Amino acid sequence: MSESSGSSGSPATDAVITTADGVVRGQRGAHLARWRGIPYAAAPVGDLRFRAPQPVRPWTGVREATEFGLASVQPRWGTQIGPRRAQPSGEDCLTLNVVAPAAPSSTPRPVMMFIHGGAYFIGTTALRLYSGSRLALRGDVIVVSINYRLGAFGYVDFGEFSTPERPFDSNLGLRDQVAALEWVRRNIAAFGGDPENVTVFGESAGAHAVLTLLATPAAAGLFHRGIAQSAPADWGVPREDARAFARGCVGNLGATPANAVTMLQQASTHDIRKAVERQMARDTHERPGAFAIAPEVDGDYLPKLPITAIIEGSAHPVPLIIGTNLDEARLFVRFDDTLPTTPERLRGVLSGSREAESRIAAAYPGYPAPKAAVRAGGDYMFLRPSLQVMEAHSRRAPTYAYRFDYAPRAVRLAGFGATHALDLLPVFGGVDSAFGRATTIAGGHKGFRAVQHEFQDNWLAFARTGKPLATWPEYSEEHRITRVIDYPPRLEVDPGKSKRLAWESVRVPVPE
Template sequence: MVATTDITTADGAVRGLWGKRVSRWRSIPFAAPPVGELRFRAPQPVQPWTGVRDATHFGFAAMQHRRGAQIGPRQQQPTGEDCLTLNVTAPNKPAATARPVMVFIHGGGYLLGTSALRLYSGSRLALLGDVIVVSVNYRLGAFGYVDFSEYSTPAHRFDNNLGLRDQVAALEWVRDNIAAFGGDPGNVTIFGESAGAHAVLALMATPAAAGLFHRAISQSPPADWGPSQADAALFARRCVEQLGAGAGDGAQALLTATPNRIRSAVDHAVSAVMRDQPGLFPVAPQVDGDYLPLPIIDAFAGGSAHRVPLIIGTNRDEGTLFSRFDDTLPTTPERMRRLLRQVGGDAETRVLGAYPGFPKPRVAVRAGGDFTFWRPSVEVMSGHSRYAPTYAYRYDFAPRALQLAGFGATHALDLIPVFGATATPFGRALSAAGGQRAFNSVSEQFQRNWLSFARTGAPLAAWPAYTEDERATMIIDSPQRVEFDPERAKRLAWQGIRVPALA
């Protein structure tokens, strides 16, 4: 018989799984299902329920290609529009005071991913740090990050920035309910990786999120993603054209087409943009002058981002994963040159001169990863350090098997040590050729710094704050070290370069 535990939230009671050391509640709704008349609308309040709601299993992942909702070797989570749920993991041991809360936002390019991935439960993090871990679903792709507001009618409004609004609604749920699970609503850290890291920065630049979190961790953010109003409208028109609808019947098509038909149309439109304009990603929070008033980098540079402590960093070899499995980044010599020519000016000469050996493929891969993740992260850490405590890192460690395979410290590898999964079967497999002890040590570095930050607003004492004068950067490796202004020549070469506008 499965042991369960009940908690009463503001919307009703939920029944979770009682484990030996932690309890888990799965797929608790934080907003009404965005279906029917609520498709393409801002999240609406949950309808309270009577009795006890089952929260022992996962519901739907957000609409996406089925490969993105894979949660096991042969297991895929069903997808659907009714996806606005979150999960809570809490230690069973009684606590004298309310526990810090860590809210994780998954990545996947705003097109893929699910909070149901076993890694994201955060059990090891919760136990090591005596914290509450929350993982969040939000609308993806067509349903979360395409601005169809131009197709609004008197009978039906289409809202924008839906995925970002979902994340704000989830944080409001945490504020109103996490105390029932033993968490402290006055000590909330948001953290995420890749698109989830971008979401962390977007939330910091979103006025509606003020006061809902108190610290932030951004792991490998493509920080200057975010179409302008004009680009968002142009891309939405291309998506409607892919649906086979004209300007006059766009609203009807968006409301009546099947979810998979809409998803497929937007996926095709995304692929066309990334094929023609390397480095540009059109599916992201829109800079609308209202809900997201400014481009993210501008918000940090000008001090309008929420002035909470921030950890931000990237992996040394971000681009290698994409060069093997995904052609979305400018990780070939030809795509990098095309990108820099679209930027214009002396960008091509200046940047490629900072990468000796270009156009060797491995050098192009490094440049493509740096362009997408490191370049804009440096701008964020520089801007934010003027107004709030900021801590920069670079993740360098890779087990020997990944080094031999040419991946190195690639994109998303940091998730394994952050969630303490180096000793799982998958973590051990990565260390089969050697490096298990070092991988475990790196995991401990990661977790203890992240947990110290969640509890106090600062990592451990060996990690100095980032300033524009010194640019102290923690190199997470075995052993760890601090470098000052690492890769300075490359940083200066990228300075001022942004993602081009949609053509």
Template sequence: MTSLSEVTTCEGVVRGTREGKFLRWRSIPYAAPPTGDLRFRAPAPVTPWTGVRDATEFGFAAIQNRKGSQIGARVYQPQSEDCLTINVTAPAKPSDQPRAVMVFIHGGGYLFGTSAVELYSGKSLVSRGDVIVVSFNYRLGLLGYVDFSQFSTPERPFDSNLGLRDQVAALEWVQRNIAAFGGDPGNVTIFGESAGAAAVTTLFATPAAHGLFHRGIAESSPADWATTKETADDFALRCVEAMGATADTAATVLGTADPGDMRRAAGKIVYRLMQDQPGRFAMIPVVDGEFLPKHPLEAYADGSANRVPLIIGTNRDEGTLFPKFADHLPTNPQRITRMLGRANIPSPQAITAAYPGYPAKNAAVKLGGDYIFWRPTIEVCGAHSAHAPTYNYRYDFAPRVLTRMGLGATHASELFAVFGFGDTRAGLALTALGGRKGLREVTQELQGHWLSFAKTGAPRESWPAYDTETRKTLVFDATTRVVSDLNKQRRLAWSGFRTAPGAGVDITEQVAG
């Protein structure tokens, strides 16, 4: 008799595990390993297999700094270029109807992260919402987000936007196969956090992704993370030179070099760049005129982005995490001065004046977090709401532990509520000093909206849609509330500071607010 955990996909049979009321499959390949001649190429189809493929254990994380693939206390997932795999968590109880599908894209600045983090299994969402949760890995850093296509030769071609192409390939796998797991391929929600949220907002602007999903949730999206071909080519040349190659030898070196050596060489370039030009991110999607034909913000503005419903928002204290754990954003006056000066805007003081107390530390941290996450989020809200239902939120809840640490409702803290973290051992520790009841309540509220949105295309009725007249925002906290035109002064200050169409976060210009 066939096991409940054995599923026949288009590529072959996979066997997962039954874990109480859940069925789980790990590290199913959704594309061929991007190794050998497939390194720096668009994802290729999986070679079908015979027999039953074991999908009970996680395989490899993408190539990255070792710390980025940590999945437990002193536990690190092994890394390999052979990382293009996908995971599924489903209810063990059969259903007469196909279930809504939620596809999570992990964050990590397009530099680190893995879908093997237990939090991302989505078991709380599956249990509460009777949905299917999917997660996957994609190529990161130099192997996924540096465009080496200028060095292509007839014998060794290279493609652009590899990490973005991987994400599209994963969504194509969902369309081909999720019905076999009990999911509805006609009801797919993509959701992600940080770089994963940037992936969501970029996939809205990626023609190849249209039709592969039906709504999206972007949690703290740096939505303007896309760069010009010219800027991407310049950065790729710097990486090649850091590897000791030239334009003439680049194809050979890129095809044969050790992936770890390449990552480390590029990492030095990235570090220097972020110090010299605060707020600039180099390993991001490139507006290549083909796979990503225009900058995402331009696509939202002109209505060519996928006209499907979108939830998008940020956390109240986005910037506080970075000075303590990843100090490379413009969150101090020195970096902010360089960042605003490079923007070539007439009056940087108009922006800093919107942050009372500036240049004090807390005000500078608030400004830096807004620049990276809130500023482009509000721009997307204003543009997309003219073409499709758009819902804006801010996550304000912070357990006392985070408040005492000086973090508050910091970057990524909404994941505790999204994935029902509160009742885990780590969640109980997080709320040991207070906030346990509040976290449970905000989890119930937030998950209720996420699940309603995934199933119906709209959150619960208590959350009004965003429009440019009222600009209503749902504020998640111990007491959730609706606020009109939240932080209006800051919004007006940033309204003259936008990413130039097609240029990316490294080039900005003054435009009408």
């Protein structure tokens, strides 16, 4: 499939759409139509740096929408989209992309809006895997992908340094996501989409963003179901911690409280990013598994920690699919080991409790050997809080739980297993891509393709109806039925029960 035209050798033709802000021209091929780099908010530069997203200034004439917009500010390695290729990044990054079947439809199509992961620090929608083409074709849906502010410009609250003349806002990346949903509400009908049938889905930090939107009052009514793949579900930063982190960043920038406003306004993008990265490195070294770059409980835009809102029952009661991967942490220990994947680190996040560690050791045979410790560390970060979400959300809305177990032989031999982010390949239909074929070079292509169908058919059914396929029952505290996505797939009642009970007995208090 040609990434530029959406067809096999068919030339692309104009796809002109009138949005609420102006006319955009994308590309239409034989099978797909695409629009890229459409602004959903004003460029957050100049006086809008560190401010909530503002409306787009309407334009006249036809705006070309055939190239991806800038990625959010981040290290260059975070925007790698191919060998020796990186997506340009910058502060003017609030754009989105739309892909839709080229054929007309007699009824509005379901909409799936994807929020990429990357620890709220890296990521770009220009990654070929995220195009959404195969999902759009297989499910007759419209896929929207968004860039949003990350790291220094999206998740650091400099509000303590605000002045009446120059205020700074909190939760900028979260506000961007809501602004993108508002754009979808206003405009997606012009692309053939149904603004009353919007599913938000994301992986890793993107999955956490889905759960955060559940707890964000401003997002009410803007989406109708959610899918959270490998969510670090209890992430979130109390206001005082957020402000302390921001003070450290300002200090790294060489500013004082007296000149902080001027420095934050005038410092280069690079200098601000590096100042925040230095503070992040210090913070993660002192507290493995804790991330200060995350949505802040500011008492206003985000009144409560997302997991607290879900547990207390104040989150939006939309249907939810949520799950984790069997071997989440194996990716991190190979490339970015910031999780509590050693007994020493795990003991730290458990507040040094020997009793807690003994319960974990009993649930993970072989502990404290490295393999068992790595699995426990991954489950601490992803499974433990996701179980809390499954339980609590199922009391108020249809909830569907899964665990992803499958890994092709080459992936297992490489030591990864069903690791973090591997699920993105089958969800987006990447099993037959060059990278997907490389994962099955030692066998397992048939199984991985079957897993791809399992993911896509359930995700698409859910986007269309609010329910996955009939073979996947709802989760409840009474039965805990979970879909194990493997080859072949199966249903299990309370899989990994001993691990669930161990984590329940040592549940880590959520910060307020």
